[in-house]
Amino acid sequence: MIQRPPWSLTFADAPPLTVFAALGGHAVVRLEDLPEIPPTELAAGDIAVVTVSRRHTISDDLTTAPQAVIRAGHKQLLGPADRQANLSNALAPRTYGDGLPGATTLIRGTYAPQGDAGRRLLSTLPPPAKVAANPRIDAALELLTSEAARDEPGQDAVLHRMLDLILVLTLREGCTKSGLERPTWYRALSDTAIGTALERVHSDPAHRWTVAELATAAGMSRAAFAARFTELVGQPPLAYLTDWRMTLAADMLRDGSEMTVAAAARAGGDQDAFAFSVAFKRVKGVSPSRWSRETAASATS
Template structure:
């Protein structure tokens, strides 16, 4: 599995959902700050983005807006239009919802998708994203993202047998292509995950960490995978990723362990082994240091809140 896919699968919790809204001016919807990351697509008409992160911004048909950190914001037909509140529910059984605001003016059709990530262990790839990721619709740019938007829009506009299975998969696809678009638009030669995923040596090491967190990796081992000397690899990895190789390895092991505790009923000794720990005792100490709770207590709390 590639690193970007692994990050999204491991960190996402709950079931993604989407809502289609059809609003006639004057209208406005306020999205309060919360745990959900949002992705808005303008299907028809246009609207204004209102947030504390800059002046009002016009969104046109085909534009995509991603709010990775759940920052509060609003969408409206005009910056002065009245706002109503909307807050998605993380455990809503339905993957698809609808909202309609009637009025006398032009219609705006929006598609809004929502994702829940593990807030206790946000991945640095996500934390370095800006509060508002705007991907404008440009002819010939990001064709995969445009295709995902079209497919999801069709399913939402005309639900058919199988739509409840298709929508969550398409929402995941939408998120992946939004992140790809943002990563592709970042300038080269900087630190951060946009650079890391373009660097063959760093990507090779990351792929092995993600694929085999259970292995007793050393810096020398990872340097050999990257095709670099130990010193050159450690310096390059730290400069780009922002932390040393073994620090990131430990972080990923704990993130992997948390996912296994949430999603499986494997015995703790099995979770420990799959996370790179030879003993349940050593694993328990490391997990409590990372999450401030024992693995068994963490699992019980996650199961009870699901």
């Protein structure tokens, strides 16, 4: 969007993860469904990551009333007709506004993570978080701005990968330099010893890992490793391994997948389908077969 103030857009059914980047001008993000969370102000080059709100408004100022509501991909224009024309005016592919001097330039990227692994990641992210402008992210945003206005073969694939890059850079900057509280998974992966053990588990979850084997990989004694792992991750090693296996299995079985419970059990390193089903229900609250049916039903509803 390239629009002179005053401007205000409400997103009524936002996906689980939204990234706002202010390339020029000023913007403020407020969560309509979570009014107890203070608004997030953005200056040029700042980025906001919104993970907990399904209805939020971004505007040039908190006093500016919404001029459009976007729901299910459709824009409902509000207010005087002269403002409606600006907000519906296409300047280039994927770009709208008046494009006049003094305009705020804003990029919005959205994600709808699929599966239990995606939800697991989202649950560890902080509430709306601002990452201040810095040279590394600025360079990526400049390239994204240029690419967003183009309409060439493969353009969507290019833009998706660039948004992925900006999201990863933003989360990394937020965890390391912005003073935000670091998620437990980031602190654990940043630890040389525990990070090594987690990489082993993630790369081969079906392996019959023992605490002693993981401790050896981490270069620690068994007792010291177990204590350090629990402190950083929030779970003992084998409890985390079970949760991670069940997370992967849930994704294999979701949406009415043709994968059988026995096949999902073997993929997670468990040859006993009954024992797998017991562990799955303990972690997820329902049996694997019921999980598959319910996620399939929710996907078609």
